[in-house]
Amino acid sequence: MVSVRALKMGLCALLCLSAAACGGGSGRTLGNGSPPPTSTSNTASVIVDNGPLNESVNTLFTTVTVCVPGSTTNCQTIDHIQVDTGSYGLRILASVLTVTLPVETLASGNSLAECTQFVDGFSWGPIVTADIQIAGETAHSLPVESIGDSRFANIPAECSGTGGTEEDTVSTFGANGILGVGPFELDCGDCDTVTHGLYFACTATSCTDTTVPDNMQVPNPVTHFAADNNGVIVVLPSVAAGGASDVMGSLIFGIDTQTDNASGTQTVLTVNDEAELAITFNGQTLANSFLDSGSNGIYFSDSSIVTCTAPPSDPTSQIVNFYCPTSTLTLPITIQGTNGTMTNNLTFGVGNAITMLDTNFDAFPQLAGTLPAGNAGTFDYGLPFFYGKRVAVAVEGAMTTAGTGPYFAF
Amino acid sequence: MPIPRSNDFKMAALGLAALVAALMPHVASATLGQPEITVQTDVAQAHAAIKYSEDRTGYRVHEIQMSSGTAVREFVAPNGTVFAVAWQGPTRPDLRQLLGQYFDAFASAPRTKFTDRRHVQIQQGDLVLQSGGHMRALSGRAYLRSAVPSGVNLGDLH
Numbered sequence: 001m002v003s004v005r006a007l008k009m010g011l012c013a014l015l016c017l018s019a020a021a022c023g024g025g026s027g028r029t030l031g032n033g034s035p036p037p038t039s040t041s042n043t044a045s046v047i048v049d050n051g052p053l054n055e056s057v058n059t060l061f062t063t064v065t066v067c068v069p070g071s072t073t074n075c076q077t078i079d080h081i082q083v084d085t086g087s088y089g090l091r092i093l094a095s096v097l098t099v100t101l102p103v104e105t106l107a108s109g110n111s112l113a114e115c116t117q118f119v120d121g122f123s124w125g126p127i128v129t130a131d132i133q134i135a136g137e138t139a140h141s142l143p144v145e146s147i148g149d150s151r152f153a154n155i156p157a158e159c160s161g162t163g164g165t166e167e168d169t170v171s172t173f174g175a176n177g178i179l180g181v182g183p184f185e186l187d188c189g190d191c192d193t194v195t196h197g198l199y200f201a202c203t204a205t206s207c208t209d210t211t212v213p214d215n216m217q218v219p220n221p222v223t224h225f226a227a228d229n230n231g232v233i234v235v236l237p238s239v240a241a242g243g244a245s246d247v248m249g250s251l252i253f254g255i256d257t258q259t260d261n262a263s264g265t266q267t268v269l270t271v272n273d274e275a276e277l278a279i280t281f282n283g284q285t286l287a288n289s290f291l292d293s294g295s296n297g298i299y300f301s302d303s304s305i306v307t308c309t310a311p312p313s314d315p316t317s318q319i320v321n322f323y324c325p326t327s328t329l330t331l332p333i334t335i336q337g338t339n340g341t342m343t344n345n346l347t348f349g350v351g352n353a354i355t356m357l358d359t360n361f362d363a364f365p366q367l368a369g370t371l372p373a374g375n376a377g378t379f380d381y382g383l384p385f386f387y388g389k390r391v392a393v394a395v396e397g398a399m400t401t402a403g404t405g406p407y408f409a410f
Numbered sequence: 411m412p413i414p415r416s417n418d419f420k421m422a423a424l425g426l427a428a429l430v431a432a433l434m435p436h437v438a439s440a441t442l443g444q445p446e447i448t449v450q451t452d453v454a455q456a457h458a459a460i461k462y463s464e465d466r467t468g469y470r471v472h473e474i475q476m477s478s479g480t481a482v483r484e485f486v487a488p489n490g491t492v493f494a495v496a497w498q499g500p501t502r503p504d505l506r507q508l509l510g511q512y513f514d515a516f517a518s519a520p521r522t523k524f525t526d527r528r529h530v531q532i533q534q535g536d537l538v539l540q541s542g543g544h545m546r547a548l549s550g551r552a553y554l555r556s557a558v559p560s561g562v563n564l565g566d567l568h
Contacts, residue, residue: 055523055524057524058526059526086528086544086545087544087545088545088546116545117501117502117545117548118527118528118545119527119528119529119530119541119542119543119544119548119550120519120521120525120527120528120529120530120541121527157506158504160506160517161504161505161506161507161513162501162502162503162504162505163502163505163506163509163513163516163517164516164517164519164530164541165516165517165518165519165520165521166517167521167527171521172521174521174527180545182544182545184546187545187546188500188501188546189500189546190479190500194477194478194479195477195478196478196500196501197478197501197502197504198501274546274547275544275546275547276547288547290544292528292544294526294527294528294544295526295528295529295544296524296525296526296528297526299528299529299542317522318522318523318524318525318531319524321529321531322524353524357524369529370531371529371542372531372540372542372551378542378543380528380529380542382526382528
């Protein structure tokens with residue numbers, strides 16, 4: 001993978017040099033007189049809005065086109081696909097699919113299905129293949145999970161037994177799908193040799209836990225693009241402290257593959273084999289910390305900050321797990337990669353969650369919540385980290401001018 | 411109560427696991443809130459191994475290493491009751507087995523506004539269940555408030 005990626009990068013660099021054709025970057029905003037782009041449009045629009053359920057906060061979405069493999073007409077464009085740097089792979093709710101995508105078949109002849117585990121539950125469905133397009137990038141016959149697919153209605157006990165809620169509908173999932181673009185290639189590190197209750201081989205009547213070859217597993221789709229396949233850059237504007245609505249930004253594919261994704265002098269923080277790094281906060285170094293567009297707030301433990309009180313009208317409200325200081329706090333942290341590089345002078349704000357969430361906004365840079373004491377080694381810096389920044393997420397093995405993936409850089 | 415040295419206990423536990431598996435192959439008893447013997451049931455059913463058993467001040471911990479790479483820890487009070495369980499690894503263990511009668515509280519937790527898919531904090535009656543992490547690194551724990559021995563630091567239960 002690495003050498004292929006490096007070759008592709010080199011090829012693109014050569015094209016840029018020879019044709020001066022990569023200028024204009026995304027190719028979407030060329031002015032008069034600019035040469036037409038010969039490079040791929042590598043920039044997708046992203047938005048933080050209130051999502052398909054009209055209730056999301058700090059949730060980043062984009063739009064993806066899926067086609068039946070080999071077809072350019074049997075296609076569908078789907079909005080409100082969540083952009084998640086904390087997972088891997090494209091998963092789409094079958095209930096929004098209007099095209100019929102073929103299910104992957106194992107060498108045994110059985111169909112392949114997956115029980116994706118999220119922290120709060122699981123999503124069950126077959127692995128299908130699709131030609132996908134995001135901006136100008138394409139991936140052919142990409143393994144994709146079709147969540148809640150009526151062709152595979154029976155959830156095995158081994159899947160539901162992993163716990164939490166079944167998230168197989170838009171109303172339980174909170175999005176039309178999810179685009180996992182974290183710094184690894186696959187959604188499982190060793191499913192080719194070890195069973196995890198993730199991948200299942202299904203006959204017409206039952207499904208059993210199985211190993212599965214890497215090339216049939218659900219990959220980070222970026223790694224299957226023909227070009228710009230070594231990572232992504234998430235670009236979001238700064239957001240007012242009290243919140244904002246419908247914040248727009250860019251999801252740029254590739255790092256150092258075109259002029260619009262060239263590395264500069266950013267800080268490169270390499271992550272460990274769990275995509276984690278160290279965050280020092282309140283004098284404690286939290287070794288299992290992570291930067292994650294799929295977390296909707298800044299989550300950490302600090303018993304000195306007052307938490308929110310549930311309103312009498314909703315005594316079991318989960319608002320009690322958020323912080324509600326009487327005035328906004330500004331707190332310092334440092335982030336250190338496994339390469340030893342450390343950030344300096346970073347601070348984050350903690351606002352009053354009830355005050356913020358009582359507005360009609362959907363983007364909140366100062367929304368912060370608690371982590372239980374058992375997670376004392378973690379600082380989960382969610383989407384607020386990405387506001388006002390240009391954050392590169394390099395896939396494992398990616399060789400960029402700034403460093404070798406897996407890393408986050410900003 | 412007399413507490414065996416951990417190596418002795420591990421040997422005894424492994425022997426007991428084999429015995430349990432032989433005598434009660436269909437035991438599907440719960441673990442959280444149940445007697446310590448269910449630790450061995452878990453081991454037998456999961457084809458896993460007790461990695462270590464350790465006496466701590468006021469309670470005992472068994473760590474079970476699953477073949478998936480996930481570690482499960484079961485916390486036993488002096489009265490022999492499993493008062494807490496915790497897991498950490500690439501994927502979750504069989505929580506139906508581990509949580510027993512408390513499994514449904516996690517399965518039926520409603521999706522609520524403001525929450526994402528990275529955080530769970532459930533308090534329901536005596537049960538506290540908390541989970542965090544992200545794909546390929548999931549962790550969590552559950553404990554029974556009334557069963558936690560006095561003096562135990564909740565932050566140590568992970």
